[in-house]
Amino acid sequence: MASKKKDGGRGQRDLKVKVKTARGRKTSSTRWLQRQLNDPYVAEAKRQGLRSRSAFKLMQMDDQHGFLTPGASVVDLGAAPGGWSEVAAKRVHSVEGEGKVVAIDIHDIEPIAGVTFLHADFYDEDAPDRLKEALGGPADVVMSDMAAHATGHRKTDHLKIIALCEIALDFACDVLKPGGVFVAKVLQGGTEHELLAQMRQFFRSVSHVKPDASRADSAELYVLAKDFRGGGEA
Numbered sequence: 069m070a071s072k073k074k075d076g077g078r079g080q081r082d083l084k085v086k087v088k089t090a091r092g093r094k095t096s097s098t099r100w101l102q103r104q105l106n107d108p109y110v111a112e113a114k115r116q117g118l119r120s121r122s123a124f125k126l127m128q129m130d131d132q133h134g135f136l137t138p139g140a141s142v143v144d145l146g147a148a149p150g151g152w153s154e155v156a157a158k159r160v161h162s163v164e165g166e167g168k169v170v171a172i173d174i175h176d177i178e179p180i181a182g183v184t185f186l187h188a189d190f191y192d193e194d195a196p197d198r199l200k201e202a203l204g205g206p207a208d209v210v211m212s213d214m215a216a217h218a219t220g221h222r223k224t225d226h227l228k229i230i231a232l233c234e235i236a237l238d239f240a241c242d243v244l245k246p247g248g249v250f251v252a253k254v255l256q257g258g259t260e261h262e263l264l265a266q267m268r269q270f271f272r273s274v275s276h277v278k279p280d281a282s283r284a285d286s287a288e289l290y291v292l293a294k295d296f297r298g299g300g301e302a
């Protein structure tokens with residue numbers, strides 16, 4: 069599941085389930101349903117009882133870069149339905165009381181063992197302080213899979229996700245320990261390069277990552293910033 073080879077680079081050619089258009093269902097919904105039914109990561113997430121197929125994206129990034137270490141303190145921004153939080157809790161051993169996972173989302177989630185969840189908007193004025201209070205100290209990792217509801221207008225969606233990434237970066241620079249890691253979702257399309265340049269001021273290593281589980285036809289990308297220099301807001 070973790071590699072393109074196993075995934076086989078499955079595309080339209082290998083579709084197993086065809087979904088007929090039904091009255092009242094938009095073509096885009098039919099396309100979405102067909103993609104879900106034929107997505108090997110959706111099937112595997114279901115088989116493993118994971119909350120989201122997104123969980124594989126975090127697993128793959130961490131398998132490659134090893135930032136979710138036992139005992140680490142992690143903040144998960146935009147956590148619902150909880151796939152990333154579950155992966156983080158397992159890998160940092162928060163259930164065993166070694167590490168810590170603090171998560172936030174506008175949408176509520178089913179409780180996760182080893183995760184402190186705040187049901188709130190990250191844009192709320194008091195959200196950063198509430199997260200800090202729940203953390204009880206500096207963080208090793210701040211990760212953001214936050215995504216605003218897509219409008220379908222490429223430029224608007226891009227600006228919205230960059231804005232989310234910017235406030236997440238701001239927060240990361242406030243709470244990370246020196247040496248800490250920041251990982252956040254962005255969309256390909258231009259200004260993410262400016263964001264990257266900004267991140268380089270605060271982190272010694274900054275790169276783009278596209279995990280195999282991130283759909284090849286999606287503009288989604290992650291920025292992975294490692295080795296926080298410490299001291300200062302973005």
Ligand SMILES: C[S@@+](CC[C@H](N)C(=O)[O-])C[C@H]1O[C@@H](n2cnc3c(N)ncnc32)[C@H](O)[C@@H]1O
Pocket residue numbers: 119120122123145146147148149150151152153172173174175188189190191213214215216232
């Ligand atoms: C792609 S989903 C996250 C999936 C999650 N990583 C998982 O594995 O289950 C993006 C989430 O970002 C959340 N989100 C978007 N804007 C937000 C905000 N301002 N504050 C908190 N959460 C936000 C959405 O509610 C949505 O649940």
